[in-house]
Amino acid sequence: MHTVSPWSTTVQLDIENSALLLERKILDYSYQFYNTGDSFWIVVITPQNRKIAFRAAFGMNSCFEVVNLFDDGDTIVIALNSKLGSYEVRVDFPNTTKPLLHYTTTFTANVSLMIPFWPRDIIPLTEDGSVENTTGKIHMEQFGSRSGLIFASITKPATGSFFYFQNLTSLSEYCEATETESKNAVGGTWPEIGFQLPITDKLPLPSGKSFIISDAYVVLEAETIEETPAICEHFLNNLVNIYKAIPQSKIEYHDWPDIAQKSLTDLYHSKGAWTQTNGIPYLNAYLCDYETPSESMVQLAVLTPYKEYENWKGEKHPIYSDIISGLPAFYDPKINCINRWLPALADKLDQSEEQKKEMVMDSWYLHHPLMNLARLALDGEKTAKKLLLDSVEYVIKVAHHFKYVWPVFYNMETLETIKKETAPGAGGERDVAGAYAHLMLLVFKLTKEKRYLNEAKKAAKTLTALGINILYQANNTAFAAGALLELYKITQKKLYLDISYTCLTGLFKNIQLYDCKYGYGKNYTNFFSVFPLNDAPYTAAYEELEVYAALSEYFIQAKDVDILPSLRTLIPEFIKYAINRIAYYYPPMLPKEMLSEEVKTGEIQSDLWIPLEDLYNGWQQSGQVGQEVYGAGMAFGIVSRQYIKIDEDFLLFIDYPLTTPHKRGKSVAIHLDGDKDMSYNLKIIKLKGNKIQMKVFHENEILKPFMKNAKMHEYNISGFGLIKVQW
Numbered sequence: 001m002h003t004v005s006p007w008s009t010t011v012q013l014d015i016e017n018s019a020l021l022l023e024r025k026i027l028d029y030s031y032q033f034y035n036t037g038d039s040f041w042i043v044v045i046t047p048q049n050r051k052i053a054f055r056a057a058f059g060m061n062s063c064f065e066v067v068n069l070f071d072d073g074d075t076i077v078i079a080l081n082s083k084l085g086s087y088e089v090r091v092d093f094p095n096t097t098k099p100l101l102h103y104t105t106t107f108t109a110n111v112s113l114m115i116p117f118w119p120r121d122i123i124p125l126t127e128d129g130s131v132e133n134t135t136g137k138i139h140m141e142q143f144g145s146r147s148g149l150i151f152a153s154i155t156k157p158a159t160g161s162f163f164y165f166q167n168l169t170s171l172s173e174y175c176e177a178t179e180t181e182s183k184n185a186v187g188g189t190w191p192e193i194g195f196q197l198p199i200t201d202k203l204p205l206p207s208g209k210s211f212i213i214s215d216a217y218v219v220l221e222a223e224t225i226e227e228t229p230a231i232c233e234h235f236l237n238n239l240v241n242i243y244k245a246i247p248q249s250k251i252e253y254h255d256w257p258d259i260a261q262k263s264l265t266d267l268y269h270s271k272g273a274w275t276q277t278n279g280i281p282y283l284n285a286y287l288c289d290y291e292t293p294s295e296s297m298v299q300l301a302v303l304t305p306y307k308e309y310e311n312w313k314g315e316k317h318p319i320y321s322d323i324i325s326g327l328p329a330f331y332d333p334k335i336n337c338i339n340r341w342l343p344a345l346a347d348k349l350d351q352s353e354e355q356k357k358e359m360v361m362d363s364w365y366l367h368h369p370l371m372n373l374a375r376l377a378l379d380g381e382k383t384a385k386k387l388l389l390d391s392v393e394y395v396i397k398v399a400h401h402f403k404y405v406w407p408v409f410y411n412m413e414t415l416e417t418i419k420k421e422t423a424p425g426a427g428g429e430r431d432v433a434g435a436y437a438h439l440m441l442l443v444f445k446l447t448k449e450k451r452y453l454n455e456a457k458k459a460a461k462t463l464t465a466l467g468i469n470i471l472y473q474a475n476n477t478a479f480a481a482g483a484l485l486e487l488y489k490i491t492q493k494k495l496y497l498d499i500s501y502t503c504l505t506g507l508f509k510n511i512q513l514y515d516c517k518y519g520y521g522k523n524y525t526n527f528f529s530v531f532p533l534n535d536a537p538y539t540a541a542y543e544e545l546e547v548y549a550a551l552s553e554y555f556i557q558a559k560d561v562d563i564l565p566s567l568r569t570l571i572p573e574f575i576k577y578a579i580n581r582i583a584y585y586y587p588p589m590l591p592k593e594m595l596s597e598e599v600k601t602g603e604i605q606s607d608l609w610i611p612l613e614d615l616y617n618g619w620q621q622s623g624q625v626g627q628e629v630y631g632a633g634m635a636f637g638i639v640s641r642q643y644i645k646i647d648e649d650f651l652l653f654i655d656y657p658l659t660t661p662h663k664r665g666k667s668v669a670i671h672l673d674g675d676k677d678m679s680y681n682l683k684i685i686k687l688k689g690n691k692i693q694m695k696v697f698h699e700n701e702i703l704k705p706f707m708k709n710a711k712m713h714e715y716n717i718s719g720f721g722l723i724k725v726q727w
Contacts, residue, residue, distance in 0.1 A: 002132045007119035008192050011053060012131055015041055021069060022076065029099045029220060033078065037063045040080060040089060042103060047222055050159035051125035054218065056089045056103045058119060085109040094245040098219065102245065104170070105214040112204040115197065121214065122164060122194030124154045131191045138193065139231050139468065140509050142186040144537060145617045147513040150186050150193060151235055153224045163219040163238035166195045167246050170215035172517035177211065179203050181618045217242050228467045229498045232505040236566040239508060243569065244677065249515045249527035251576065251681060254583040257643065257651065260309060260635035262609040267632045268319050270608060277344060280326045286626035287610055289602035293345035296330040296338050297365055298630040299323050300372035301542060305633030307376060308640040324383055331387060335412050337394035338387055340365045359413050363406035363429045364476050366395060367439050371479070374442035385446070392443055396455060399436055404462040406432040430472045433459040434480020434503060441483055453490070460487055463499050471506030474532050475546035478507060482554045489561065501564065507547065508570060510534060519619040520594040524584035526617060528577035538614040541585040541631035548578040549637050555657040559673055569675040572719055576655045576680060579638060585611035585631065587623070594621055601626040644668060649689035652725060656680045667726040674719035682715040682723065694727040
């Protein structure tokens, strides 16, 4: 039996003793409406005659009077009055082919109110008994600023599952007026779960103005879900059902080729981005951080996307030779592997953090620079190939020592574990096995030696034990998803595809699927952003770039695989919004008042096109960690993936994960194999020379631009079909 609060104890009896105001049937589900005094309830009756109640309005210290009830067959509107103010509950069913409920509640206070408490809005009911006797399993819930969702199964009585989503964009005006935040708004302890309106402790809710205080979507399922593959599939499918029903954020185009050029200029010429050791230039991790020794990860995090950009642009720049010349010095003969820190400066480590000690390795840091060396080696870079192959035996030795389950920190010489778990009982860096598998597959491509493929298989199988808590760091989880997809393509073993879906579930439950339009968050769009860690309070530039790049590649590699249809919606949509959003990591894109005056590492120069590490929602300033030099490859990675050079005079841009475009004569063909119901942006951009005189076809039907001027023609295109551009 569960302990419950007074706001839930009598819910079952209150509903049973109240008059039914209205009933609506959709598919096999019934939706009943009750006024129980201080609460207005929507009770859902499932096909198995089980019940779950949703509190659409709460009267606080007052009782409701129903003053109007309107039902036109599409929308139900209930007007409620109380001594404290007036409420309006609007209910609709956005998709009549699925049991999808949507209700929005607005409140207008008669007097300015402080709101010190608000009950949760979901209560499971019993046929004969009380709510404290119900049991259930919460599969996922909101943490911090992530999406306001809860996904759960009710196991007693066996009611089925539900996916609840609170559209927190709608709460922005409330948060702005009361200086509250929508963090951790959806969750709770069984059986009192769901959304809790942020309590006011600074400013009262103003009187006389209408505020949305709930905007909820609920998908109901008859099935009780237990196993990880089913949890992942249902989560992804339900997320798409909700996504297609909610209002989506406006798309904003940024001139990424121009940003890339500005970023390259500032990166190369800013003295704060560089330091020198033995006459060789090295990139700092953060702008003006001259105290921390150079890191191999930092050099390669910029060099690899820059190489992609150089290949795209067809022009060389001295930054490439400057960075590549310093890489061999990271090779440490004491371990026969490249080190995180420049060995020549190991005595300069200040030991201020656990990893800032000689020979202490943060597990994912061992693999990350080697992945980038492998990518460069596959592109023909000989220095990278030598360093990679000279280091890979050590990496395998470490994997065998830890049996493919890595701790957080270990000693690189002795392999002694220094820190085993991220938190008691939470395990180590869980997704490193996936990053290791990704690295082994890259080395397999390079060498064709099957032992690397076998290593990838062994590491990947250890991920099955982790369930939906697979994510440690988002970019590594994204690389793991791609590696597992590749293993599935090689072996045709569904196990690998299932684990791949688990990785993607870990990513998509770690996103912010709303726009924070209050506080400093209203200065930039943050819809569909992804957090770097499960508990990170901010989104981070470099991790977002790598997730974007990894999911782009995933989608390309999945073109011949029968992946879940939900992924053909979610991945291209993430790509579309990533291209839109991540320009706001650059300080020149932001008002100076939202930049932190205190910086943990280095300093911020707000005129430089070098990204901030950290963007916060709401009332916190951004850039608290520093200006992230190792994130400076962001624009390089986007330009090389989203722009096609037609000739010297024109560019083609599309905010969709591009498979290899097929150029033939004076035409280019692009195959889109996503969701036909979603739309994307295609732009023909004039650089110089002649007028834009091109035709765009979708499945042989000519498209008209929705906007055109002398410099750009813009088209909306479906997420599925063949696009052809002719000139």
